[in-house]
Amino acid sequence: MVDLSPPDEAEQLRQLHALNRQFERIVPHNRWLGLELVELAPARATFRLPYAEKLVGNPETGVLHGGAISAAMDAACGTAVFQALKKPMFIATLDLRIDYLKPATPLQAVTLRAHCYKVTRSVAFVRGLAFHDDESDPIASGAGSFMLGTRSSRAAEDDKDDRGDERAKGGE
Amino acid sequence: MSRLVDIIVAAKRSGEVMRLVEAVPYARSMGISAITVEGELLGRLSFGEHLIGNPMLPALHGGVIGALLESTAIFQLMWETEAILLPKTITLTVDYLRSGRAQDTFARGILTRQGRRVANVRVEAWQDDRSRPIAVASAHFLLKTEEMPAPAEDEAG
Numbered sequence: 248m249v250d251l252s253p254p255d256e257a258e259q260l261r262q263l264h265a266l267n268r269q270f271e272r273i274v275p276h277n278r279w280l281g282l283e284l285v286e287l288a289p290a291r292a293t294f295r296l297p298y299a300e301k302l303v304g305n306p307e308t309g310v311l312h313g314g315a316i317s318a319a320m321d322a323a324c325g326t327a328v329f330q331a332l333k334k335p336m337f338i339a340t341l342d343l344r345i346d347y348l349k350p351a352t353p354l355q356a357v358t359l360r361a362h363c364y365k366v367t368r369s370v371a372f373v374r375g376l377a378f379h380d381d382e383s384d385p386i387a388s389g390a391g392s393f394m395l396g397t398r399s400s401r402a403a404e405d406d407k408d409d410r411g412d413e414r415a416k417g418g419e
Numbered sequence: 420m421s422r423l424v425d426i427i428v429a430a431k432r433s434g435e436v437m438r439l440v441e442a443v444p445y446a447r448s449m450g451i452s453a454i455t456v457e458g459e460l461l462g463r464l465s466f467g468e469h470l471i472g473n474p475m476l477p478a479l480h481g482g483v484i485g486a487l488l489e490s491t492a493i494f495q496l497m498w499e500t501e502a503i504l505l506p507k508t509i510t511l512t513v514d515y516l517r518s519g520r521a522q523d524t525f526a527r528g529i530l531t532r533q534g535r536r537v538a539n540v541r542v543e544a545w546q547d548d549r550s551r552p553i554a555v556a557s558a559h560f561l562l563k564t565e566e567m568p569a570p571a572e573d574e575a576g
Contacts, residue, residue: 276480279469301448312445318482344512
């Protein structure tokens with residue numbers, strides 16, 4: 248039997264974080280990237296992106312492609328939002344801005360750290376940094392906003408919009 | 420023909436746009452390619468299970484859509500400008516408009532402004548219906564044209 252009685256708030260949060268941990272593991276693209284969850288804290292998430300040949304953007308220098316960094320940043324920011332919520336709900340990225348500050352060093356893993364610094368009723372705001380070892384010498388920074396309580400992920404439009412329509416089409 | 424510069428120059432000369440992509444390991448492993456449709460240069464992301472971000476819907480990972488948009492902008496720049504080195508992305512801002520379904524995605528970049536050192540590109544991504552974009556992006560790139568084979572007519576900016 249699953250105990251559904253409300254435990255203390257700390258216990259609820261612990262369960263929520265365990266859920267987030269599981270959820271991140273089942274995202275196929277995160278697995279493909281090789282993304283590892285390093286640490287979860289309230290409103291914060293830290294990931295590690297190990298270096299991989301398939302993620303290289305410039306074969307001459309061996310520098311990682313920006314796309315791989317921004318995908319990892321997106322994952323870190325989304326998880327930080329989940330970590331800021333009091334109960335599980337669907338979220339959808341509204342927008343994400345990445346600033347590329349310097350090239351990643353070949354063969355080195357990248358750490359991504361995101362913080363959801365503001366949650367309103369409908370929207371959450373996140374910032375993130377990508378770096379090797381030294382957070383004060385970042386490779387990239389990210390800033391995003393996420394829609395909360397959408398029925399499905401990535402749905403920036405209102406629920407009343409054509410979501411049902413899209414699902415129906417997808418099922419054909 | 421292994422040097423990136425050679426590949427880019429050869430691709431431009433031959434008009435074989437897909438050769439731009441062969442040189443980039445990340446594009447190959449992701450399934451991103453460059454195609455021309457009725458004279459238009461498009462980026463294409465061929466669907467694969469490894470692109471899924473939400474397995475319940477299923478929907479494409481947002482980062483994957485961002486990668487297609489960024490790559491398409493770079494294709495457009497390499498095609499349209501004198502740059503023979505890979506342009507460096509300075510900033511990329513993606514607005515997500517609809518969830519990406521488990522199918523192929525296309526993108527088209529428009530060079531909105533080209534200066535001497537910096538270029539701005541706007542990109543739009545769609546699936547079945549081009550009039551219903553799933554995401555749009557705006558990006559700034561740093562252009563470097565060192566090792567130009569011959570001094571180009573210097574009229575940019």
